[in-house]
Amino acid sequence: MPDREAAQRYHELVDKQFEVPLTPAERFELERIEARxxxxxxxxxxxAQDHSWEADRERLxxxxxxxxxxxxx
Numbered sequence: 001m002p003d004r005e006a007a008q009r010y011h012e013l014v015d016k017q018f019e020v021p022l023t024p025a026e027r028f029e030l031e032r033i034e035a036r037x038x039x040x041x042x043x044x045x046x047x048a049q050d051h052s053w054e055a056d057r058e059r060l061x062x063x064x065x066x067x068x069x070x071x072x073x
Contacts, residue, residue: 006033 013030016022022030032053039046 003037006036009033010037 010030010033013022013026013033016026017030032050036046036050
């Protein structure tokens with residue numbers, strides 16, 4: 001996610017938490033975005049780790065979706 005989109009998503013989540021509690025996934029996302037924005041100058045190692053975590057997250061969410069689809073048949 002580009003920095004501009006990350007900043008926009010950060011503000012969306014911060015605003016949302018004042019209206020309703022964030023889901024665990026949203027809280028995790030907010031924490032990751034905060035860490036990313038605080039890093040300022042992007043360290044290549046941090047950038048690589050962020051991409052790795054994002055890929056792991058996507059695989060996990062896909063796996064959960066597949067599992068839930070099996071139960072809803």
